[in-house]
Amino acid sequence: MLYWASRNERLADIVHNLREQTYRFRSFSMNQPGRLRKTWEEHRQLVEAIATHNAPQARKLARVHMEHSEQTLLQGMEESPEFTKA
Numbered sequence: 334m335l336y337w338a339s340r341n342e343r344l345a346d347i348v349h350n351l352r353e354q355t356y357r358f359r360s361f362s363m364n365q366p367g368r369l370r371k372t373w374e375e376h377r378q379l380v381e382a383i384a385t386h387n388a389p390q391a392r393k394l395a396r397v398h399m400e401h402s403e404q405t406l407l408q409g410m411e412e413s414p415e416f417t418k419a
Contacts, residue, residue, distance in 0.1 A: 361415075362406045371401065 334350045363369050376399040382391035 358406055361409060362402060365405050365409045368405050372398075375401065387418075 334410060336344050339345075355397075358418055363372065375394065379394045379398065
């Protein structure tokens with residue numbers, strides 16, 4: 334990994350922290366009913382668009398996937414006692 338090769342300890346700490354936070358939210362989102370299956374299908378479609386060099390379709394699919402991921406995460410957070418509003 335390039336950030337380790339840089340030997341910049343602060344950068345490595347920042348990246349590590351971001352990865353931990355991302356993992357936490359990704360795990361939470363993937364545990365929402367139906368999300369894992371939907372994610373696999375979205376990724377399959379995205380890979381197909383990339384493989385066929387269809388950049389506009391790939392951009393659209395990536396955007397839609399991120400929107401679905403965000404919606405699932407926010408909905409799950411609203412329904413979960415693990416995440417409370419301040």
